[in-house]
Amino acid sequence: MTAKANLDIHAIPEEGTTSSHLPSGRWPHHDMLDLDNCRRPDIEVVLTLADRMREILDRRIPRVPALRGYTIVNLFYEPSTRTRVSFELAGKVLGADIISVSTNTSSVVKGESLIDTVRTLRAMRSDAVVMRHPMAGAPYLAAQHTDASIINAGDGAHAHPTQALLDLYTMHRSIGDIAGKKIVMVGDIAHSRVARSDLWGLTTMGAHVVVCGPPTLLALGMRVSDRPSHAENALPPVTIETNIDQAIEDADVVMALRLQSERQEGGLLPSLHEYATHYQVTAERLARAKPDHLLMHPGPKNEGIEIAADVAGGSHSIIEDQVTNGVAVRMALLYLLSGRIEPEEVTELST
Amino acid sequence: MTNPLANPNNLNIMGDSGSSETTADNVEPLLDEVGIRRTVTRLAHEIVEGNSGIENLVLVGIQRRGVTIARRIASEIEKFENTPTVGSLDVTMHRDDFDRRGLRGTPLPTVLPELEGHAVILIDDVLFTGRTIRAALDAINDYGRPKHIRLAVLVDRGHRELPIRADIVGKNIPTAREDDVRVLLVEDDGRDAVIVTDRGNDA
Numbered sequence: 001m002t003a004k005a006n007l008d009i010h011a012i013p014e015e016g017t018t019s020s021h022l023p024s025g026r027w028p029h030h031d032m033l034d035l036d037n038c039r040r041p042d043i044e045v046v047l048t049l050a051d052r053m054r055e056i057l058d059r060r061i062p063r064v065p066a067l068r069g070y071t072i073v074n075l076f077y078e079p080s081t082r083t084r085v086s087f088e089l090a091g092k093v094l095g096a097d098i099i100s101v102s103t104n105t106s107s108v109v110k111g112e113s114l115i116d117t118v119r120t121l122r123a124m125r126s127d128a129v130v131m132r133h134p135m136a137g138a139p140y141l142a143a144q145h146t147d148a149s150i151i152n153a154g155d156g157a158h159a160h161p162t163q164a165l166l167d168l169y170t171m172h173r174s175i176g177d178i179a180g181k182k183i184v185m186v187g188d189i190a191h192s193r194v195a196r197s198d199l200w201g202l203t204t205m206g207a208h209v210v211v212c213g214p215p216t217l218l219a220l221g222m223r224v225s226d227r228p229s230h231a232e233n234a235l236p237p238v239t240i241e242t243n244i245d246q247a248i249e250d251a252d253v254v255m256a257l258r259l260q261s262e263r264q265e266g267g268l269l270p271s272l273h274e275y276a277t278h279y280q281v282t283a284e285r286l287a288r289a290k291p292d293h294l295l296m297h298p299g300p301k302n303e304g305i306e307i308a309a310d311v312a313g314g315s316h317s318i319i320e321d322q323v324t325n326g327v328a329v330r331m332a333l334l335y336l337l338s339g340r341i342e343p344e345e346v347t348e349l350s351t
Numbered sequence: 352m353t354n355p356l357a358n359p360n361n362l363n364i365m366g367d368s369g370s371s372e373t374t375a376d377n378v379e380p381l382l383d384e385v386g387i388r389r390t391v392t393r394l395a396h397e398i399v400e401g402n403s404g405i406e407n408l409v410l411v412g413i414q415r416r417g418v419t420i421a422r423r424i425a426s427e428i429e430k431f432e433n434t435p436t437v438g439s440l441d442v443t444m445h446r447d448d449f450d451r452r453g454l455r456g457t458p459l460p461t462v463l464p465e466l467e468g469h470a471v472i473l474i475d476d477v478l479f480t481g482r483t484i485r486a487a488l489d490a491i492n493d494y495g496r497p498k499h500i501r502l503a504v505l506v507d508r509g510h511r512e513l514p515i516r517a518d519i520v521g522k523n524i525p526t527a528r529e530d531d532v533r534v535l536l537v538e539d540d541g542r543d544a545v546i547v548t549d550r551g552n553d554a
Binding site: 045048049051052055056059060061062063064065066094335341343 | 441443444445446447457458459460461462489490492493494495
């Protein structure tokens with residue numbers, strides 16, 4: 001009976017779904033590459049489980065044996081502190097073995113290919129590989145050459161699905177269902193993998209998403225009418241607004257994105273000062289948002305550039321919650337990908 | 352192929368599957384509504400007697416029917432004492448047998464009051480292999496060190512796989528190992544009954 005009920009949730013793949021559908025009742029994802037193939041029920045399960053994980057994190061001894069014997073490798077081809085530590089903590093709290101490989105001390109410097117590396121890791125019986133790579137699509141390539149679960153922890157400017165999930169969870173914890181809520185993302189959309197994954201997650205959950213930034217930093221093809229026919233569904237539909245004051249008007253959530261100075265090719269911005277003058281999220285600008293608005297930032301922040309220091313540490317800021325929630329969300333995700341739990345349909349999201 | 356639901360032996364090992372469906376509408380219940388009410392009342396009195404009052408007492412129900420029973424016991428106790436503290440505990444992530452049965456259902460909330468130095472009564476609907484209780488003891492340890500932990504169950508159906516016994520038992524029900532014992536409660540299932548179905552004949 002339960003099997004049948006579960007079948008109903010996951011049986012009908014929506015258009016564009018590329019994930020393989022496992023037997024009924026299983027969470028239908030073997031890898032977590034991006035949120036573009038995650039449906040609302042898939043995301044809701046993560047949010048609910050993340051609540052349970054938060055409870056574990058608040059225990060005197062935050063440690064459960066749920067993933068004992070499960071091996072996770074952190075494979076980072078790009079620098080990272082928070083994401084790598086967040087995954088390490090998540091794995092350890094669940095009792096998994098988690099190993100972090102820094103590629104500048106690994107065989108990668110001897111010229112080992114990505115495919116060889118993931119095959120080697122699988123031969124050592126790793127069950128999941130958390131991967132960050134400067135090239136968009138690298139985790140997809142890896143996923144084709146291993147049956148370990150691949151988790152994309154950021155690939156180039158393409159996707160960062162676990163950050164998007166933690167953003168969704170943080171909003172969910174603070175304001176409940178985000179359907180119909182106005183969520184404004186301000187800043188460097190073009191170079192932001194966080195923004196791309198957030199767009200998928202937020203629109204899937206029914207939010208009204210507004211992106212705002214200088215035209216040179218809005219992603220190519222952000223406007224549906226600008227896209228070639230083969231890429232019509234490359235990004236979900238969003239509202240574009242280049243004027244920050246209008247964008248923030250009546251917003252429920254404002255998310256400032258990091259100005260990725262390391263990814264700026266010449267000529268996109270006249271100067272950082274010019275950017276800050278026109279697009280910095282300041283208290284004055286936030287006054288146009290809803291009185292109980294929330295302010296988020298995926299970090300690391302450049303205070304004084306995309307976000308003013310006083311608002312980043314102000315009463316509307318839930319930036320630190322995002323960090324704590326990141327551990328809980330990654331625990332939920334690892335637990336689901338391990339296949340050790342078969343989630344039932346979430347009938348009611350707790351808040 | 353790997354779907355654990357395909358193998359009936361994997362089903363409902365602990366009698367607390369979170370599943371509210373039953374095909375056993377026509378089965379004569381071992382305990383009916385009145386029987387369950389009487390049993391809960393008796394459990395309430397035995398718990399308070401054993402503790403010489405409700406001082407320091409914490410009732411911890413195991414998700415999910417254990418929580419329902421704990422709440423009912425608490426409101427029984429309220430009739431002759433003050434209201435005892437009730438907590439809920441989900442042990443899904445402490446189980447050691449996920450590889451054999453697969454775990455169904457999303458874990459339910461764990462909300463525990465201060466346990467350090469308290470008298471904890473762990474409450475579940477059905478005591479079977481003892482593995483749920485082992486997992487619950489592990490989980491409680493991570494929250495604090497109670498003065499002692501005692502176990503109260505509505506139904507003990509035997510077939511233990513671990514050296515665990517209940518201190519307070521509502522009803523002992525002799526069963527065959529492959530029998531399916533279900534406790535149905537109004538709050539979770541729409542009606543009160545304890546039913547046993549023979550897995551072999553159950554479709």
